[in-house]
Amino acid sequence: MKTFCIIPAFNEEKNIITVVSQVKPLVDEVVVVDDCSSDRTADLAERTGVVLLRHIINRGQGAALRTGTEYCLKNGAEIIVHFDADGQFLSQDIKKVAEPIKAGAAEVVFGSRFLNSGHSLAMPPFKKYFIMPLARAVNKIFFNVNLTDPQSGFRAMSREAARKISWQQDRMAHCSEIMFAVKKNNFKVKEAPITVVYHNFGQNFFGGLKILKDLFIATLINR
Amino acid sequence: MIQQIIALIIIASILARLYWQKQKNYIGMNEFLFWLIFWILAAVLIVSLKFLDKLVAELGFSGSGIEVLLYLSVAALFYFVFRLRLKMEKIEKDITKIVQNISLKNK
Numbered sequence: 001m002k003t004f005c006i007i008p009a010f011n012e013e014k015n016i017i018t019v020v021s022q023v024k025p026l027v028d029e030v031v032v033v034d035d036c037s038s039d040r041t042a043d044l045a046e047r048t049g050v051v052l053l054r055h056i057i058n059r060g061q062g063a064a065l066r067t068g069t070e071y072c073l074k075n076g077a078e079i080i081v082h083f084d085a086d087g088q089f090l091s092q093d094i095k096k097v098a099e100p101i102k103a104g105a106a107e108v109v110f111g112s113r114f115l116n117s118g119h120s121l122a123m124p125p126f127k128k129y130f131i132m133p134l135a136r137a138v139n140k141i142f143f144n145v146n147l148t149d150p151q152s153g154f155r156a157m158s159r160e161a162a163r164k165i166s167w168q169q170d171r172m173a174h175c176s177e178i179m180f181a182v183k184k185n186n187f188k189v190k191e192a193p194i195t196v197v198y199h200n201f202g203q204n205f206f207g208g209l210k211i212l213k214d215l216f217i218a219t220l221i222n223r
Numbered sequence: 224m225i226q227q228i229i230a231l232i233i234i235a236s237i238l239a240r241l242y243w244q245k246q247k248n249y250i251g252m253n254e255f256l257f258w259l260i261f262w263i264l265a266a267v268l269i270v271s272l273k274f275l276d277k278l279v280a281e282l283g284f285s286g287s288g289i290e291v292l293l294y295l296s297v298a299a300l301f302y303f304v305f306r307l308r309l310k311m312e313k314i315e316k317d318i319t320k321i322v323q324n325i326s327l328k329n330k
Binding site for chain 1: 315319322327
């Protein structure tokens with residue numbers, strides 16, 4: 001099955017070449033979406049020979065993933081993988097998230113840090129014991145989403161699922177929105193254990209509050 | 224009394240400016256009418272402050288008429304800020320659509 005990997009990138013000149021060169025042999029096509037970086041991210045990505053889409057204004061990771069997904073659908077992708085450009089994910093995990101779709105066991109697969117037993121040691125304690133359980137509870141109580149990793153940015157979806165899931169959030173709230181959309185559309189879902197290498201803290205408590213605020217405003221606008 | 228006169232003078236100058244803006248076509252008819260009604264209503268309320276005091280007392284408010292007006296205007300401001308916020312979100316989404324179209328078209 002034709003597998004495309006989308007890598008949204010914003011000011012990732014330090015990591016983009018390494019990430020792309022690791023991902024490229026594992027998929028049929030790599031699509032880098034440069035979200036108006038002010039550094040050399042776009043130039044470096046272009047040199048690696050991957051498909052490069054450029055946003056002329058910074059619109060956020062959710063928007064970049066939507067641009068990439070539209071490109072993939074137009075160009076015959078059968079499996080679409082969302083990956084990060086900051087080097088936090090391991091390229092060999094792409095196989096783990098794509099495999100259940102190839103086997104017909106799932107239509108959407110979310111990578112989960114929490115299914116990987118060795119992973120919990122690496123996660124900052126405040127995040128592990130406070131932010132993540134809180135985010136999981138919010139997902140469960142308000143949206144009836146019961147996944148182990150409440151903010152997974154590493155996911156794969158079938159062509160059909162990508163066509164039907166339409167997330168509107170341009171920034172970080174797209175992660176939650178995709179989960180709700182998957183639930184709403186009753187897609188077959190699986191979680192796959194992945195490894196996350198922490199370079200920094202990532203999403204903090206206030207980032208989590210901003211996600212909730214964005215989702216709340218979105219429900220008012222979409223009414 | 225003097226305060227009321229000062230307030231009415233300010234409203235008159237705002238109305239004059241509003242009329243000038245309309246004459247120069249800086250604002251549309253709808254906006255002109257909205258602000259015209261708004262300021263005329265403000266002037267009427269200022270003129271009838273005593274009646275307003277009586278009215279709010281009968282309605283059970285502890286403050287004076289002007290205080291209740293102030294509370295209401297703060298509530299209205301919150302509402303307008305919220306509406307503005309929603310409008311901005313919509314504009315943001317439209318910008319994203321344009322950016323995405325340009326990005327895909329250039330490929």
